[in-house]
Amino acid sequence: MIDIRELRADPDRVRTSQQARGEDPGLVDQVLSADERHRAALAQFETSRAEQKAFGKTVAQAQGEEKQALLAQVKDLAARVKQLEAEAGAAAEERDAAMRRIGNIVVEGVPVGGEDDYVVLEEVGVPRDFAAEGFEPKDHLELGELLGAIDTVRGAKVSGARFYYLLGVGAQLEFALMGLAQAIAQDEGFVPVVAPTLVRPETMAGAGFLDAHADEVYRLEADDLYLTGTSEVALAGLHADEIVDLSAGPLRYAATSTCYRREAGSYGKDTRGIFRVHQFTKTEMFVYCRPEDAPEEHENLLRIERRVLDALELPYRVIDVAAGDLGGPAARKFDCEAWIPTQGKYRELTSTSNCTTFQARRLNTRERTESGTRIVATLNGTALTSTRPIIALLENHQQQDGSVYVPEALRPFLGGVDELRPVVPPGA
RNA sequence: GGAGGCGUCGCCUAGUCUGGUCUAUGGCGCCCGCCUGCUAAGCGGGUUUGGGGUUUAGAGCCCCAUCGAGGGUUCAAAUCCCUCCGCCUCCGCCA
Numbered sequence: 001m002i003d004i005r006e007l008r009a010d011p012d013r014v015r016t017s018q019q020a021r022g023e024d025p026g027l028v029d030q031v032l033s034a035d036e037r038h039r040a041a042l043a044q045f046e047t048s049r050a051e052q053k054a055f056g057k058t059v060a061q062a063q064g065e066e067k068q069a070l071l072a073q074v075k076d077l078a079a080r081v082k083q084l085e086a087e088a089g090a091a092a093e094e095r096d097a098a099m100r101r102i103g104n105i106v107v108e109g110v111p112v113g114g115e116d117d118y119v120v121l122e123e124v125g126v127p128r129d130f131a132a133e134g135f136e137p138k139d140h141l142e143l144g145e146l147l148g149a150i151d152t153v154r155g156a157k158v159s160g161a162r163f164y165y166l167l168g169v170g171a172q173l174e175f176a177l178m179g180l181a182q183a184i185a186q187d188e189g190f191v192p193v194v195a196p197t198l199v200r201p202e203t204m205a206g207a208g209f210l211d212a213h214a215d216e217v218y219r220l221e222a223d224d225l226y227l228t229g230t231s232e233v234a235l236a237g238l239h240a241d242e243i244v245d246l247s248a249g250p251l252r253y254a255a256t257s258t259c260y261r262r263e264a265g266s267y268g269k270d271t272r273g274i275f276r277v278h279q280f281t282k283t284e285m286f287v288y289c290r291p292e293d294a295p296e297e298h299e300n301l302l303r304i305e306r307r308v309l310d311a312l313e314l315p316y317r318v319i320d321v322a323a324g325d326l327g328g329p330a331a332r333k334f335d336c337e338a339w340i341p342t343q344g345k346y347r348e349l350t351s352t353s354n355c356t357t358f359q360a361r362r363l364n365t366r367e368r369t370e371s372g373t374r375i376v377a378t379l380n381g382t383a384l385t386s387t388r389p390i391i392a393l394l395e396n397h398q399q400q401d402g403s404v405y406v407p408e409a410l411r412p413f414l415g416g417v418d419e420l421r422p423v424v425p426p427g428a
Numbered sequence: 429g430g431a432g433g434c435g436u437c438g439c440c441u442a443g444u445c446u447g448g449u450c451u452a453u454g455g456c457g458c459c460c461g462c463c464u465g466c467u468a469a470g471c472g473g474g475u476u477u478g479g480g481g482u483u484u485a486g487a488g489c490c491c492c493a494u495c496g497a498g499g500g501u502u503c504a505a506a507u508c509c510c511u512c513c514g515c516c517u518c519c520g521c522c523a
Contacts, residue, residue: 042480046492053492054502067503074503200513243477361481371486373477 001099001362003375007031020323022111022213025241048081064254073276100211104358106323107332109293117322118335124306125315127339128396130236139342140391141273144170146402146422147394150274162263163280166386169420173405174281174386181283181383182309183413184312185254188304191283193255195234203237206363208329208355217265231255232380235286236394240363243373250289250297253295253385257282274387275347281374281386288365289378291357294377298354301381302334305350306382311409314392315339315347329355338392349388352381 009015015025055077056280059070104307111119130137135235144150149170155163166174182192204226218227228234235253242250259282270276284306289297302318309316321333330353337346357375360366366373397405406421411418 039480042492046480048492050491052503056448071503078503392502 002102002105002358003034003361004031004095004099006105006225007099007102008035014105017323018102020110021103022114022324023103024101025048025121027102031095031102032099033106034091034098037044038088038091041291042086045084045088047083047398048084049076051064052077057417061156071267078270082334085322101344103326103328104331107354107356110332111322111403112324113322115322116325118319118322119322121320121334123315123317124310125339126311127315127341128420130341133400133415134404137341137398138402139273139397140275140394143394143398143402143404144390147174147404148423149390152273162276164274164277165346168423169414170390172369172414173390176262176410177384177386177389178281178283179413180311180410182254182256184308184311185283185285186305188252188300190252190254193231193235195231195238195255195257197228197231197234197257197260198223199228199233199237200225203240203319203363204228204233205235206240206359207236208359208362209233211328213327215308216262218260218262227260228404229259229261230282230380231259231284232286233396235284236359236363236378239288239365241365243366244288245367246288246290247377250287250293253286255284255347257284257287273391275391277387283383283385285381285383286368288360288376289379290367291375291377293354294354294379297377297379298332298352300333301352301379303383304333304383305336305352309338309349310335311407312393313407313409314349314389314396316349321351327353329353329358331356331358337380338394339393339396341395347391349387350382350384352379355381380426 002014007028010027016027018027019023031171052074055070055074059067059074062070105296111117128137138146141150141152147170148168149166150161151165151167155165168253186192198220201210202226203215209226209229217229219225220227226233235255239251256325259280263276263278266276274280285301287301289299306318316336316338319335319337321330321335326333333351335348335352336350340347341347355378357377359378361375365376365378367376393407394404394412397407399405401421404418406414406418408418
């Protein structure tokens, strides 16, 4: 949620932001009107409530008939107080409903427009020229099957479409990637975390995942809990309703967890292999910092993501995501997209968002300052996931015989092997 | 799964049975001041959070809410009732 005081002070700024997102700027006026009604109703309620309280004191002191007379007199007032309170509450609810539909105010400089209006900030590395090398690259599923690493057929048998097994070097690759991601995150000063993957509705809503993308989320009806699609949710909830101490610098966490996504509305998209799946593993970085430090922390998260991709020796590019593709809580987002040879394009591998105070306001995470408390800023970024980096590694580092080169940085996490070789998959 | 107990403004705590004088008691810690070669002690004051109003703004002042959360009863709720959350104890079950 954005700061209503900011909206009151400069509604045009919020309208502009909404327009950049391709969303309704009229919500700003709905908020302003409901806010005005709320404040008027609140003043009335508070006045009569004060009157009622004062009256209560005389009632307490009165005795006998005098008391009965006072009681009869104050009944009307009590009813009015109740009604005024309800009116104020209704206006507040209306205001909040409109507020919740307004996305974070986008950072100045973010490209205007939708999904395709991103700006490429940099391209790193050069995609291999397989034609020049004299062979046709295999796709990740074919390679994965040759290596005995990926089994989507049995995944579908057991759990349905978009589920898979990672076996042998496939499973080892996932562990190695998470190991590398955690090692780098810890080297960068992040506290390693194992976090809940089932959270309460308040946490899910607070992190901003029940607004536009509510149908992306798995819900356990019987327990009223949600399966998280990223540990960002649990890390955002970690300090909910707390006053955190940022005097020694930002709080930085890195959690590795399984992520669950319904992928509703993506029917027919990326159906082959393990590019778009319902379940994967991810190491997520999360930062709590002072609002004025957020841009710098965002750059830092991007630098770390690049450090990870550099370590995997992948060709990739960095894009500045356009306003319309940000998602509600983000004020700015950078995606790192790796080159996928058999698709002939760059695809998102990691992503980092600056949510400024949007998430923390709803989750009520504050810091103490000389003049009171204030809402902190939160940022998040992918260190690594399991599935897409496996795809990128297999495809980019494949050799003509189906073996796969292992980047040096990953070898310590794979028992020192420098090459993955085709095997007969177990049970095939 | 069953039974019971508990949750008070940083920490501890009084108040809840018997609703009003609670503007929530006291202690510890912390902050400011006084006293004082220095320190300690002592003395005085302050110390939840959010919102609204007043104000150019801040300070100050006034008001409302806040006793785990939400609802209810009542002229009036920390106090009575209901639901939920959390913690603890015992029993059962599983390891």
